Amino acid sequence: MRALAAILGFAALALLVLAAPAGAVQPDEVLADPALEARARSIGQELRCLVCQNQSIDESDAPLARDLRILVRERLTAGDTDAEILAFVTARYGDFVLLEPPFKPKTWLLWLAPAAILLLGAFGVLTMARRRGARANPIR
Amino acid sequence: MRQIVFLVPLALFLLLAGTIGWFMVESESEERDTQTLPSVLIDRPVPDFDLPPLAGIAPGLARADLGGKPALVNFFASWCLPCQAEHPVLMGLPAEGGVAIYGVNYKDPEADARGWLGKLGNPYERIGVDADGRAAIEWGVYGVPETFVIDAEGMVRYRHVGPILERDLERTIRPLLAELGG
Numbered sequence: 001m002r003a004l005a006a007i008l009g010f011a012a013l014a015l016l017v018l019a020a021p022a023g024a025v026q027p028d029e030v031l032a033d034p035a036l037e038a039r040a041r042s043i044g045q046e047l048r049c050l051v052c053q054n055q056s057i058d059e060s061d062a063p064l065a066r067d068l069r070i071l072v073r074e075r076l077t078a079g080d081t082d083a084e085i086l087a088f089v090t091a092r093y094g095d096f097v098l099l100e101p102p103f104k105p106k107t108w109l110l111w112l113a114p115a116a117i118l119l120l121g122a123f124g125v126l127t128m129a130r131r132r133g134a135r136a137n138p139i140r
Numbered sequence: 141m142r143q144i145v146f147l148v149p150l151a152l153f154l155l156l157a158g159t160i161g162w163f164m165v166e167s168e169s170e171e172r173d174t175q176t177l178p179s180v181l182i183d184r185p186v187p188d189f190d191l192p193p194l195a196g197i198a199p200g201l202a203r204a205d206l207g208g209k210p211a212l213v214n215f216f217a218s219w220c221l222p223c224q225a226e227h228p229v230l231m232g233l234p235a236e237g238g239v240a241i242y243g244v245n246y247k248d249p250e251a252d253a254r255g256w257l258g259k260l261g262n263p264y265e266r267i268g269v270d271a272d273g274r275a276a277i278e279w280g281v282y283g284v285p286e287t288f289v290i291d292a293e294g295m296v297r298y299r300h301v302g303p304i305l306e307r308d309l310e311r312t313i314r315p316l317l318a319e320l321g322g
Contacts (some may be wrong), residue, residue: 050177050282063247064282067273092187092280094180124148 023058024065031073040073043085047072048097056099179280179288179299186213186294187278191268194245197257201242201268207294210320211240212287212313214264214304215276217248218256220284226303230263233309239317243267246276246284289313291320 023044031037044058051062057069068089075085089097101107181187186206193200206213214230216223233241243264245253250269257264270276279288282301289298298316300308 064273067277071274071277091180092277093282094178094280096177 023056024061025058025069026066029066029069029073031077036073036076039082040069040076043072043076043082044069046086046099047089048099050093050097176301177282179296181280181288181296181299184296186288186290186296189268189275189278191244191270191275194250194253194257194267194269197254197262198243198264198267201244201266203294205242205266206290207292209238209240209292210317211242211290213242213244213279213290214287215244215246215270215279215281215284217246217284218252219248220246222303223285224260226285226305227260227263229304229306229309231261234263234265238321240265244275244279245269246281247271247273287313289316289320 023041025041025044031040041058045056047057047068049055049057049060049062049065049068051064052060055065057065057072072085072089075088080088086098095102101110103111186203188203190202190204191200201213212230212233230241233239241263243266245267247270253267253269268275279286285303287300287304288296289300291297297320298312300313304313
């Protein structure tokens with residue numbers, strides 16, 4: 001009896017963990033075709049809700065986020081590719097609507113700075129280690 | 141020489157701290173508002189849209205109506221409180237002449253919009269009814285009120301997010317309209 005309760009409890013927990021986060025997508029928005037709906041969800045997670053700014057449209061309850069979710073689904077149904085839909089929204093709201101900034105000349109500094117700083121640091125550490133090594137092991 | 145190498149990390153740290161500090165102070169100042177998004181439409185033609193009229197109040201609004209003279213396109217709704225705050229400013233503008241004021245009524249029950257304009261007065265020459273908010277998306281609008289300044293060639297020159305207060309009129313909108321020949 002106790003074992004059964006434990007198994008049931010564990011199963012419930014597993015279901016809870018495995019369940020995909022539903023986001024803010026309302027049942028009436030969901031597309032009948034699961035493949036298209038999956039694409040809509042992934043596009044929605046890439047687009048910023050401009051009203052709340054730090055949520056994706058997939059997570060936001062703002063009316064504008066809902067309008068954009070419906071728009072994304074309409075264009076998917078009409079046969080647009082994911083890139084075309086992202087381009088459509090960016091043409092109206094700018095790069096800021098993308099939660100991941102695009103890699104282009106204006107953002108090179110943003111994307112490359114961490115690697116550049118890491119390289120600079122590695123160079124510094126190497127130089128220091130070499131110098132210290134030279135001091136610690138004098139030529140006999 | 142060795143002393144200078146020793147100072148490099150300190151200099152880098154000061155540069156980083158200084159940059160972060162500068163951005164923190166800047167983002168608090170009014171001149172550099174990091175909350176307001178730049179419009180991608182600036183210096184681009186007005187997007188394609190065609191909206192039905194608010195019957196009994198004003199004719200509808202479409203892309204073809206813009207151009208010929210400078211204009212303001214103001215997205216508003218009766219349920220939007222900041223719109224009420226900027227309404228007297230818009231009411232005062234036609235008296236200055238030369239500028240067309242057009243409205244886009246955003247997701248508003250028509251009866252509410254009619255009642256609101258009946259009570260407060262109608263500053264708009266034309267009003268397009270954007271019941272589903274699709275035209276607003278074409279314009280990249282993310283909240284009401286938003287106001288676009290359009291030049292005589294039908295190009296978007298400026299976007300103002302939030303209510304237009306007397307101060308905004310003085311600082312940006314009136315000088316821009318004067319420059320556009322309004």
